[in-house]
Amino acid sequence: MTSSQLQAVACSTAANANIFLPYINQTFDRFDISTPVRQLCFMAQVSHESGGLFYTEELASGAAYEGRASLGNIHPGDGIKFKGRGLIQITGRNNYQLVSAALQADFIANPTLLGGKNISQCSPDQLKYAALSAGWFWQRAGLNVFADKINPLQPVDSGANLEYFKRITRGINGGYNGLPDRLHRYLQGAAAMPAGPANQTAA
Template sequence: MDNFNILDVPRWYRDLPHQREALEWLWSRLSEDDRREFVRRWRAEASAPPVQNPQPVVTLAQLRALFPFVPRPEQFLDSLNEALARYQITTPLRAAHFLGQVGHETGGLRWLEEIWGPTPAQRGYEGRRDLGNTQPGDGYRFRGRGLFQLTGRANYERFARAVGQPQIIENPDLVATPYWAAQSAGWFWHVGNRTGRSLNALADRDDLRGITLVINGGLNGLEDRRLWTEKAKRVLHG
């Protein structure tokens, strides 16, 4: 008992029956106020701190040069810069990799919502438990949206919890608006991806392949992502 440290619990936890029983016993001893405070603190650790008056990472001229076919790029500028600053995507190389992925995922910032057929792959979204699509209609309701095409009920729920916005589940179309499109991508880059770690380290190593594997789950469109990323490097380095 003298050597037990609560901070070691995540490292040793293996979902064994006696471990679950111990945690459930501990949780049952907390008051409702204590539970809410624990959850607030736990989730705050997984979210980036709010940013006040962030310095712009990308200028309007750069945004226009990178995405020339967007009718009104200014509608994205403030939201994009806030997300870049919030999630420490603030060096030219980090921003180039982030925007390169955005270029591929959104067709040059033109599509904030998955183009729906449905295709056979899109029909397959329905009932996919790995995406959290457990209710009828979830496949279409939680289709890809945002700068990184956030997909699946489970990912929408995780994002909504992380940013404290439960209305995103009630109205997932919010993720296709410029502000939440940028925030969802920043969150995914920062901690919402399958590794749970920021992709900034991969960007610092100029590891396009590694970043693509995390964002795409494979290497689909790698060459197009490379072209967008190289263009972003040229634009941002001016």
Template sequence: MTDLVREQSVFLLHVCELVKKAGELGFSASAGELYRTPEQQALHVKNGRSTTMASQHLKRLAIDLNFFRDAPDGRPMLISDVETLRPIGQYWESLDTANRWGGNWTTFKDTPHFERREATSTAAVAAAAAQAPAGSGSRGRGLTTGAVGAQCSNARDDVETVQQLLNLCGAAGRVALADGPLKADGAFGQKTLDAIMAFQRSALGLGAPDGRVDANGATLLSLCESLPAALEPPWLSVLYLRAKDSDVADFSPRIRQVMANRHIDTPLRQAHFLAQVGHESGEFRFRAEIANGEAYQGRADLGNLQPGDGRKFKGRGLIQLTGRANYGEYGRAIGREAELLDKPELVETDAELCVDVAGWFWAKRNLNTWADADDLTTLTKRVNGGLNGIDDRRRLLVRAKALLGV
């Protein structure tokens, strides 16, 4: 099987998950264009409907989907509003770092467009990690998937990672950034190139810098020498590129405390915990599941036997606590059962509970055992009940291991 066919297969599996999630969010869906020939793309460019001949439609890695909700008269109504569709777009991008939603584009909003960028896929991440030289234990090996620099692959996550590392080196006095800290947006440009070359001159002593940051290369490993201690806010910001600074600052001390309380006390355990928490929360973007929980109504296995239990006890926390029975069990464990059964939204709004419930779940399921065995598959099944999102969990695991020097 070729790499492209593998990417197409993953893409279609994610599309299936997306349509299912849209149904849970109250939308119906119809499929539009998937494959586009080069001749068709040329016409799109000529007519101003596209600006590039590098569309992912040419590779069968993009699809246009139309979403509907019932109008008051019962007829299906096409939804095109960006904010209304944002939960769908967020879910798509949460499935894998390679996924992109047209509603987040800056030049124009293409809300029906969902694509996969194979250059940033988790397959590339895993390959980069596998190629890292063994035995040195240096932080940074496997952190990027390809080279960053002029005429390089410049995958978005790789560029943003390098930009954040350059800013950390600037704050540490290892490089002078002419215009101040870089905007860590994942877009490679002249300022990023100039900063790389300045770093190579000042930190590596290169008289003729090449302006490249190769995966596992000397420049990348040197950049990682300015990483702060693990779990400090700037460190977490490099791990979770999609997290807001405010959420990182809020969760950082609480994660450190939960790890200490739950004996998540080796780099390997910490890497697996951070990978699972990162995926489950969309890298701190979601403190509760996007769906309204109606699908859980009547689930006896979750203790949802009273009217409204599905919505009231929907998933919340960095590893989502779901169902009346589980809220009750967690509440008893922390001596707050009555309070949480009355106000379960506290698990979402109280940052301490939001993190603590993840630690409680981790200990309750004895997940350190599987982390010690470096068994991502079994661990994911015990967290998720299946293998949903395992590619993204693997991507985050590789990043966490690289940053921890595992």
């Protein structure tokens, strides 16, 4: 993916796209996000979650996750310590342990390594792991399978394509929050990709 294509699908500034580009492409390579449609679907979701490649940590304190055994937050302070971080907001002690094993980095001892507030406050390592953790989550959820079912010659926001896109959204979000914005980002990116015009909604 080029910087201009990343800027288009992320609806981000050129500066933010340039900063994240090497880490995004590294993520594509590592987690087999290897086709234009896979990349469009991934970036439409990730850029929505991160506010256009800006936020690498959720804005809330994380206190709402305190004591959530389903997230593995069994120790006092876990809610805040393991709040949502990374471009896809990895949340909870359990997920931090899993992504630590996958990426061979200790996010339990160093949770902010997954992301530091926003792009302007992140070190290169935080940017790298913010991107890679999103790719890990995507692969673990098996979302390439649904991206592969999307026909790039048909509009993404209707028919079977929309149902597959919604399935991806549910895999990321647990529901369909922000679906129109996620679709908008896909369409913006599709126009900048080699087969882009065919992904546009018919007038």
